Amino acid sequence: MGDQYPKFKAAAVQTSPVFLNREATVDRACELIQEASKNGAKLVAFPETFVPGYPYWILLDSPLKGAELFCRLFKEAVEIPSPATDELCRAAKAADIYVIIGVNEKVSVNMGTMWNTNLVISRQGTILGKHRKLVPTFPEKMVWSRGDGSGMRVWETDIGRLGTLACGENSNTLARFALLAQGEQVHVANYPAIGLSTKLGQNTWIHLRAGAHSCEGKVFTLVSTSTINQEMIEMLGDTEEKRQFLSSANAYSAIYGPNGEVLTSIEGKEGIIYAEIDIEQEIIHKQWHDITGHYNRFDVLSLNLNMDEDQPINFITRRLPSPDSDLATTEAMIKLLEQSQAEQQELRKAIELLNQRLGEEGK
Secondary structure: OOOOOOEEEEEEEEOOOOOOOHHHHHHHHHHHHHHHHHOOEEEEEOOOOOEOOOOHHHHOOOOOOOHHHHHHHHHHOEOOOOHHHHHHHHHHHHHOOEEEEEEEEOOOOOOOOOEEEEEEEOOOOOEEEEEEOOOOOHHHHHOOOOOOHHHOOOEEEOOEEEEEEEHHHHHOHHHHHHHHHOOOOEEEEEEOOOOOOOOOOHHHHHHHHHHHHHHHHOOEEEEEEOOOOHHHHHHHOOOHHHHHHHHHOOOEEEEEOOOOOEEEEEEOOOEEEEEEEEOOHHHHHHOOOOOOOOOOOOOOOOOOOOOOOOOOOOOOOOOOOOHHHHHHHHHHHHHHHHHHHHHHHHHHHHHHHHHHHHHHHHO
16 A cells, blocks of 8 residues: 555635724634635635735835824734634634635734734644745835744645745745745645736736746645725725726636646636645656755755744843852862862872882983
């Protein structure tokens, strides 16, 4: 029989959040988690910063005009852990499904910093970890801080080794290689809906990135992209030009096989797509090119990965020695002194003996 590898159904969600409403968006996510599970999925992927939504205003106005929306987004952002993540974990456990979902993350000790974070939840309802987007893209720097290497990792599960990157990170060759080198087998890439106002739209970019990662790494890739609904257009589009820009944003989600083949996809509309994942299929493709194994030269090419977590402060304390430690230190010093004195006596005896022999030879 040999070793057996996981087989399961995966799902990718393409829909809009309840914009800038954490509680309602979490409720919506829980409903979709349950729906994916009822359709047999054991892994479901959600769009980038799905809770409570992507800050599209950064594409429409100056930072000063977006200040009020920034404050609103921060108030609706997600702490990890928190009641919001607890609810998502309960939904994952009830549905017996792994969940990777994008959130705007904040921490309780900071009143102005957020991260673009992908949260990874097990089917047992526990938080496996999180990945913070390493570098916010273009105007995103007005909203999110930089991530760090602590989330550049792969999570070992009973359905395979899961990894994730957000949006433009999927064009970062080193970031993708870092996950592949840790044995990634299923990759989740998530995006917002953005119209690039060019002939080469975001959908083409997504297809190129996801197809390349699957083909180069011989892995399955789930792409989950948000949509922009009419409610969001009315909230943010205070001019005809802005409404047209938001309306032109298209969405594309797909699931790719380990040779870069599109197994299923959805474009422009809301829904959940599904595909069968058979990890064993990766073996035959890696026979051709295993860039983290036989198809590389690590004596020629290598990658350094710093997985330290950024901290605003490191506490350094000087501890006063306890009475017990004082006594132990004193006893140790006495023993060292006695040993030193004994060695000195032996050395003096040896010198005296040597002098006697030299004197006898000189007579």
